Amino acid sequence: MRKSKVIIVAVILLILIITGYLERYGSERVAKGEKEETSELILSELHTVWPTEEWPTSTPEEQGMDSEKLVELFEYIEQNDPRQLHGLLIIRNGHIVAEKYTSPYNEKYPHNTYSVTKSLTSAIAGIAIDEGIINLNDRVLDYFPDMTFENMSEEKENMTIEQLLLMKTGIQWPEWDSEESSIQLFRVWDNSKSLLQYYLNQPIIKEQVGEWNYDTGAPYVLGAIIERASGMTLNEYGKEKIFDRIGMDSLEFYVTNEGIAHGGTYSQMTPRDMARFGYLYLHDGKWDGEQIVPKEWVKESLYPHTEFDVYDYDYGYYFYLNESENGRLFSARGAGGQWIIVVPELELIVIETGRSFERISLNEYILPAIKSESPLLANDQAYERLKELSEKQK
The missing domain is CATH 3.40.710.10 (DD-peptidase/beta-lactamase superfamily)
Structure with a gap:
């Protein structure tokens, strides 16, 4: 009889413990706005094929x-x-x-993937923001206190990382004006002593701040910011946080003559x-x-x-x-x-x-x-x- 009472008490205590656990942590999940995964989502995840080593092949x-x-x-x-x-x-x-x-x-x-590189840089930036080493609202020039730039203005002083990601800096950059202007721009820019200095020396057209203008210089500067903030090269940081973890072994960023990995173009991968x-x-x-x-x-x-x-x-x-x-x-x-x-x-x-x-x-x-x-x-x-x-x- 005493043994039965002990078992009943133990069961009641276990129920109370479980109930308390659910109330505490379950309410925390609701408070955080987290959605419970449905059985369908879990089942879908279980059936997802992951090319951990190699891509599996199949007939169409x-x-x-x-x-x-x-x-x-x-x-x-x-x-x-x-x-x-x-x-x-x-x-x-x-x-x-x-x-x-x-x-x-x-x-x-x-293969040289050219501007596919920009999307890789976007992913790396997301990691850097999540880790708190950069912020979308950070001012770009704050990351380069050791450098001085030409054509300074209030708009340039207040240029943000998000403007780089949006290609809405207002920097005078005629990359898509015409094929001729693009070729000429890259000929001069690629052969400059510092791609970073050259880009940030360009004047900002006040009326164009906030307007989209295709701009390979923006992700280059963003890559330089990530390198300074992380203390690692873009290659190292990107591989450690993303690319090595998903098996992108062939990926290499192009490194410019000033030692900065190019976040805007020229990356190579299979x-x-x-x-x-x-x-x-x-x-x-x-x-x-x-x-x-x-x-x-x-x-x-x-x-x-x-x-x-x-x-x-x-x-x-x-x-x-x-x-x-x-x-x-x-x-x-x-x-x-x-x-x-x-x-x-x-x-x-x-x-x-x-x-x-x-x-x-x-x-x-x-x-x-x-x-x-x-x-x-x-x-x-x-x-x-x-x-x-x-x-x-x-």
Whole structure:
């Protein structure tokens, strides 16, 4: 009898302890506004494929795609100067379903991605802000107290990190005025003794502060700020916080003659590592159960801070944003046809290097190739033809 009473008391105490725990920590979660994960989200996370070592491969049909449509794409490439395209990689549901390169390029060849670099710098900035070493409202020139700059003004003194991310500094920078002005600008800038000094010497046009102007100098300065704030190079900081953790082993930032890693252009990596970065952002900054880039930063980076009437895209923090019949898509883009294209609703990533076939390949072939969220019946003949075209190089 006494033994039964002891057991009953123990059970009651256990219930009280559990209830108290739930009241305390459960209420804290509600107070913080955190959402409970649903069983569906947990199940989805469990079924996500993570390319921890290598990207898994699959037939298109196994991922709900039509091999015949992708054969049409590869035949189009063969018939229309294939050397314009250096590499094409199509990933759905975490599986490579098609891949094609032209010689000397292949899946292990690091490619110059040009302004895709800007999107990498955006991710690094998100980590630095989350760690508290920089802030969006920080004044840019406060990070360079040892330097003096020409054409000083109140607007230049108050230039912020967020203005760099938005490309709304008002700095006189004719990068997109014309092809001729862009070539001339980069010829002078790239050969200057200090790219940082050259950029921050430029006058600010007061009326253009707050207006978007495409500007590779802005992410260069942002990269320099992160280097000074972290005490590490952009390469070191980015790899430690993000890129090594998701297996982007081929990535290297270009280092200028003043010893600063270029946050705006010239980074090199393989197409498969470009896809890893796209996959990270497809999953809101999470990788294999670990939050690498803060989810809120990913959301903020992909928000249309600048909306255009004259272009077919909007702009976030160094990301291009589009709406399509398949929902929103976002991309990192570089000169000469370097693309990381992500279509979240379709679990689709498209990587292109070389001279871009983006509009043709994506809208006329790749998106129409998606037929279902479930596997399709096998099409061995079309898949064999697709493999044959994949292996064919010119």
